[in-house]
Amino acid sequence: MTDPVTLDGQGPIGEFDEKRAEAAVRELLIAVGEDPDREGLRETPGRVARAYKEIFAGLHQEPEDVLTTTFDLGHDEMVLVKDIEVFSTCEHHLVPFRGVAHVGYIPATSGKITGLSKLARLVDVYARRPQVQERLTTQIAESLMEILEPRGVVVVVECEHMCMSMRGIRKPGAKTLTSAVRGQLRDPATRAEAMSLIMAG
Numbered sequence: 001m002t003d004p005v006t007l008d009g010q011g012p013i014g015e016f017d018e019k020r021a022e023a024a025v026r027e028l029l030i031a032v033g034e035d036p037d038r039e040g041l042r043e044t045p046g047r048v049a050r051a052y053k054e055i056f057a058g059l060h061q062e063p064e065d066v067l068t069t070t071f072d073l074g075h076d077e078m079v080l081v082k083d084i085e086v087f088s089t090c091e092h093h094l095v096p097f098r099g100v101a102h103v104g105y106i107p108a109t110s111g112k113i114t115g116l117s118k119l120a121r122l123v124d125v126y127a128r129r130p131q132v133q134e135r136l137t138t139q140i141a142e143s144l145m146e147i148l149e150p151r152g153v154v155v156v157v158e159c160e161h162m163c164m165s166m167r168g169i170r171k172p173g174a175k176t177l178t179s180a181v182r183g184q185l186r187d188p189a190t191r192a193e194a195m196s197l198i199m200a201g
């Protein structure tokens with residue numbers, strides 16, 4: 001079988017193929033010992049295909065698609081949006097990991113500011129892909145640096161991975177924290193200020 005989809009870790013090559021996803025789910029049901037033609041499962045491959053289309057929609061989006069609204073407010077101090085809900089999918093086991101992201105930046109003195117909701121949209125662009133948490137974190141930080149050209153960026157992601165909760169090591173409640181800090185936010189005092197804002201309840 002030819003495989004038209006190849007990934008470079010940065011984004012997609014290829015379209016979402018709903019028919020192929022549906023056939024694959026049907027195969028998977030057979031593989032686990034189920035009957036995909038029984039009443040309750042008949043519509044499942046189609047449903048799962050549509051769900052995957054949504055869950056992996058970020059493969060077909062670029063950060064530039066969401067960081068559209070930029071304006072100059074003359075604000076050149078830190079802007080931080082905390083507790084942005086994250087739903088992503090572990091690329092090792094294809095089960096969810098979920099939690100929150102905190103995204104902050106220091107705009108350039110004469111630089112671009114974006115709408116607050118756009119930071120949450122940016123999180124979704126990268127979360128809605130097969131992911132590892134470290135890459136999710138750095139992709140958010142690096143795309144912000146590239147597009148807004150701020151003086152600094154801080155991204156902290158805290159998630160629980162279902163692949164550690166419901167299977168394998170089975171440690172529900174364990175949280176993984178990852179951070180990516182760029183530009184002036186690497187300065188110890190500024191970094192400490194950002195981290196204390198993030199960690200404050």
Ligand SMILES: Nc1nc2c(ncn2[C@@H]2O[C@H](COP(=O)(O)OP(=O)(O)OP(=O)(O)O)[C@@H](O)[C@H]2O)c(=O)[nH]1
Binds near residue numbers: 132
């Ligand atoms: N660094 C990192 N590891 C992850 C992430 N999501 C899942 N993992 C880990 O990926 C690893 C895959 O390990 P393997 O030994 O190949 O797979 P496995 O046999 O299913 O491993 P177990 O989960 O330990 O049962 C596991 O240790 C997972 O906990 C992530 O976002 N970042």
Ligand SMILES: [Zn+2]
Binds near residue numbers: 090091095161163164
């Ligand atoms: Zn996993």
